[in-house]
Amino acid sequence: MNVFLLPGSLINEIEKMLYSFWWGHNSANYQGLHWLSWERLSVPKVFGGMGFKGLKAFNMAMVGKKVWKLVSSLESLITRLLKANYFPQSYYFGASIGHNPSYVWRSICSAKDVIRRGFQWSIGTGEYIPVWDHPWLSNATRILPLTRLHLEWPSITVSNLLVISQKQWNVELINAFIDNAIARNIFNTPLFPSITHDVPAWKFERDGAYLVKSVYKDIRAPPMVQPNISIIGEVHNATSFQSNSSILYSNDVTLKKLYWAHKFNSSILY
Template identity: 80%
Template sequence: MEHQWVLLFQDAASVREILSHLIYLSFVLKDSPPLFVKLNVAIILEVLRYAQMHQLFPTFSLQTIVFFSLELVRVTTYEEALGQAINLQKSKLFCSRNTLDDLKNLIATTLGVRQVLGTCKYLGLPSMIGHSKHATFKFVKDRIWNKINSWSSRCLSQAGREVLIKSVLQSIPSYVMSIFLLPGSIINEIEKMLNFFWWGHNSANSRGLHWLSWERLSVPKVFGGMGVKGLKAFNMAMVGKHAWKLVSSLESLITRLLKAKYFPRSDYFGASIGHNPSYVWRSIWSAKDVIRRGFQWSIGTGEHIPVWDHPWISNVARILPSTHHHLEWPSITISDLLITPEKQWNMELINTFFDTVTARNIFNTRCFLW
C-alpha cells in the first residue's frame, strides 16, 4: 500500500490534488475507515498548510510530509480501535542527526511533544541506548553509591551489612537487569562498591583491608562464602527468562514481535544477532548459550523436533546426537524414529543410525504420548 502512496504523490502538484487522492483511497480502496476523512484530513491540511506557508517543500520532499501525515492517521486509528490514547505529555521526540531542523520542528509542533537531544528515561528505564553503554547505565551505579553514602557503615554490625547488601543494595539494579544486560564495567564497579561497604568502608578514598574477594563472598554459605549474588550471573539469569519465553511461549506478543523482526525463518536457537539490532535483542540473544545448556526436549509427537539440532536423549548430558548419517538425512525429525500406532521406537532404524550406547539411551527415553 505504501508503494501506491509513493506513485500517487510523485505527480501531485498541489495540496488539493493530494487530498483528493487521500479521500479517494479512503473510500474506494477502503484502506482506512471513513473516520480517516472526518478526523484526519484536518490534520493533513494543517501539516501541508504549514509546509507551504514556510516554503518547506524545497527543503524536504512532499512525500515526507504526506507519509508523516499518514503516521498520524495510524496513531488515531489505533486510539479509536483500542480506546487507548497516547499521552503526549509523557511522549518525547528524538531525531537522528541527519534530520533537518525544519522537519524536527514541524513534527514536534504538529504532535505537541517536546524534542530531546539524547537518551531519556521512561518508567525508570532508558528509552534509547547510545553508543556508550557505560554512560547510559551509569545511573544504576550512582543510585547504589548514593544509598551507601546515606548509611554509616561503622555503626552497623557485620550481620546488619549483610542484610542491607542482600535486601537493599542488590535489589536496586534488579529492575534494569531484568530487561538489559549491563556492561561488565558497570557490574565490576558495583561489586567493588558492595565490597567496600561489606568491609566497613563507605568511601572510595578509604583504603581498608579486604580479607576476601567479592567472588569468594558470592559463594554459598555452605561452601564458605556469604551467599551474596554474583551480579553477572544474576543479570544473565534475569535476561534468560525472556529468552526462555521465546522458546516456550510461541504465541505471546513479544515472541511474535521479535520473531518477525530477527528470526522469521528459524527458532530462537537458530537466530543470529542480525543487522543493527536493538540492545534489548542483543541482551536476550546473549543468553542463548545459557538456555541451551539447560534445555532438553520432552518428546510428544516429535514432529517439530529435529534429531540433530537439539538435545532430546535421556541420560545424556544435553549432548547433540552425532553420526555420519546426519549428512544423508539432514531434515529428519524424531517422529521419523517412532512407530506411533505401536507406541514404540523404531529399533531397526535407530540401530542403523546410532552407535550401541546412543541407541540404548534412545530406547530409555520416554515419549509422553505412551
C-alpha cells in the same frame, strides 16, 4: 536486569558500592579495612564465603528466564516476532546474532550457552523437536548434523521417528537409516503417554521448572564445586567447613557476630 545484559562496567560500579558499604567506607578519609575481595565474599557460605550474589551471574540467570519463555512458549507473540526477525528458518539455538541486532536480541543471545546446559526436551508429539543438535535423548547427548542423513533430511523432527498412534519408536525406520550407536540411545529414551505435547524441561530441577536460583547456582558452580576449595591461598576440606558453617548459620546470631566470626576464621584469613 531481567531483560538486558548489564554492561560489565556498570556491574563493577555497583559491586564497588556494595563492597565499600560492607567494609565501612563512609568518607574520603576512611575507606575501611578490606579483608577480602568481592569475589571471595561472593563464594557460597558452605565454602567459607559470605554468599553475596555475583551480579554478573545473577543478571545472566535473569535474562535466561526471558530466553526460557522464548524456547518454551513457541506460539507466544514475542517468540513469533523474534523468530520472524532473527531466525525465520531456524530455531533459537541455531540462530546467529545477525547484522545490526537490537540490544535485547544481543542480551538474549548471550544467555544461549547457559540455557543450552540445562535444556532438555520431554517428548510429546515430537513435531516441535528437531532431531539434529537438540537435547531430546535421555542421556542428554545430541545427534550432530554431520552425517549424510542431515543432507537428505535437514528439517526432520522427532515426530518422523515415531509411530504417533501408538506413541512408540518406529523401530524399522530407525534401524534402517540410523547407525546402531545412535539407534540404541533413541530406543533407551522413554516415551510417556501422559505427555501429550512437547515440553521443554530444566534438567537441574525435578519438576523441570526454570528457576533463577537453580540457574545462578549452575553458572557459579564450575569454579567452586571441587573436593578441596582454596579460599585464600590455603586449601581446606569443603565438607568439614560445610559442617561448621551450617552450625554458625543455623544459630540465631547477630550480623555483628557473624561479621567477626568470618573475619577471624582461620580458613579465610590471609
